[in-house]
Amino acid sequence: MKLKKRFTLSLKNNLRFIPDEAYMRMYFKAKLHYEPDFENPKTFNEKLQWYKLNYHNPVLTQLADKYGVRSFVEELVGAEYLVPLYGVYGSVEEIDLEKLPEKFVLKCTHDSQSTFVCTDKTKFDFEEAKRRLRVALGRNWYWQGREWAYLDIVPRVVAEAYLDEPGRETPTDYKFYCFDGKAALVQTDADRFTNHDMQYFTPEWEQRGDIDREISSHNPTEKPENYELMLELSEVLSAGFPHVRVDWYNIGGKPYFGEMTFYTGGVDPFYALEAQPDALDRELGQLFVLPCGESSDEPLGKGGLGDGDA
Template identity: 40%
Template sequence: MSKKNTLIKLITDKDFRWVYMGRKSFFNYMPDEEFLRKKYKHQLHKDLNLDNPKDFNEKIQWLKLYNRNPEYVQMVDKVSVKDYIADRIGAEHIIPTLGVYDKYEDIDFDSLPDQFVIKCTHDSASTFVCSDKKTFDFKKARKKIKSSLKTNYAMLGREWPYYSVKPRIIIEKFMVDESGTELKDYKFFCFNGEVKCFSVDFNRFTNHRANYYTPDFELLTLGKKLCPPDPDQKLDKPQHLDEMIRIAEQLSAGVPFLRVDLYNINGQIYFGELTLFPASGFSPFVTDEWDRTMGDWLTLPAKTPQN
């Protein structure tokens, strides 16, 4: 976005202004609860009820404030989580790591294969897929990743585990599924160790969509506005769906809510990531009914003290 367009949006769009100012650290002085109440109001246009939360997005905010399991820090770090996963389901489910770096300048791209995936270890919006080094936009990747390394990601949504994650860069092996061009992302929504639904993300780098299904692969009307479903897109039932559900439930046992992301490459299941707070609890559903339904699925635990 040009500087002129940014200025216009800052003047005319209060929601954009709030997000922009948050990324510029204007609200870092606010205590977590005050910040979450204000951002929830700006993003979802309703008050946040923390005394008796009902909706899924409300309960995600509650979990940020009152569910402080120290194990969550390892679970969200894109480097250390690999050991966590290997210990629980086996190293064969881990996508190979090609390198971990503190600075972008430390990377020797000449030594890397022609295809790879590069991203930061502490956020969710700095992933770049290199399918061909001859055409890869290194300048764009460098600018974004260097900016991300300087960003205190925890402050953007007060996702407290990220306060303890060291910002680094990880490069992984490039992987594709049967499409030959991408990896379908299977996201399993787990509530106290039980998969209640899952989404299949497709066309991630062109026209990103996500369809939601029951564990029996029945299409749901569930969807998020930022990545809407496409009911006309008829997807085949994933291979070894039962095994993916088993893995997701094993990894999420004992956690009030956890989204477990997996890939399926010719029947071989690979781990993607663990997400405690999808979209930081600020992404509106296509219909409010689903926000309430998923909220009903989420049983909140006893409060744990904040540090």
């Protein structure tokens, strides 16, 4: 994680004395440069803030947990789509490097910034990884964006298989923005830690734009093999939730589940190819149907979830 990001995380953690709604309004205005309407939200970003404040479905704690969600995926679509797991650890001291293969990935289950990729044990700085993972395990991710689902996740570290996509240091992410079981937008992220290329597509794989520019400076991401299967699986996993983003990798035509994210982006601009730069933000907002009432805590979604692993 870059120094600027680490400073930002520390700053947000120290602002926990600010009430949730006030914090969200302040952060929203700083990022998007307009006052949000939380009482009558219309854009996708406005509705995400309402979601954080009011949609407290207890199942979200399990599904936002990168380890806890595995049982949900296995029950609904099958274990064959899960990235092979080498270990789950409550502390960095439990990680035995000797027992891990030559290539692997370490990441925290309760945040979105603590991922360490090892492609060569002889060059991997394990002590630095442990130091930073130890810091991450002591951080409650809820305070970064007041994202309710992360509040009660038990911090852990998982060791997973390294997914090798030819020509790339890290595999391309395929992220499906779903609304009550229907995908509306696909985001691709290639070379995230080097020359990051983020693009948007329709479910029919027509290019829409990207997050930084109205027209990407990169060539359009190629439609992956078995794309329709990833789309189908995403819609199965997202059924019953007003909004969730379902992430996948695709290695040699085989989909591998990444994660489920209920507060995608937190607060992000959406630049489309259309004349209006906020067209996607408004379009997704129309598809994002919020639960009735001021709060929602009834379990939704399929799968007959019990207490789960979170």
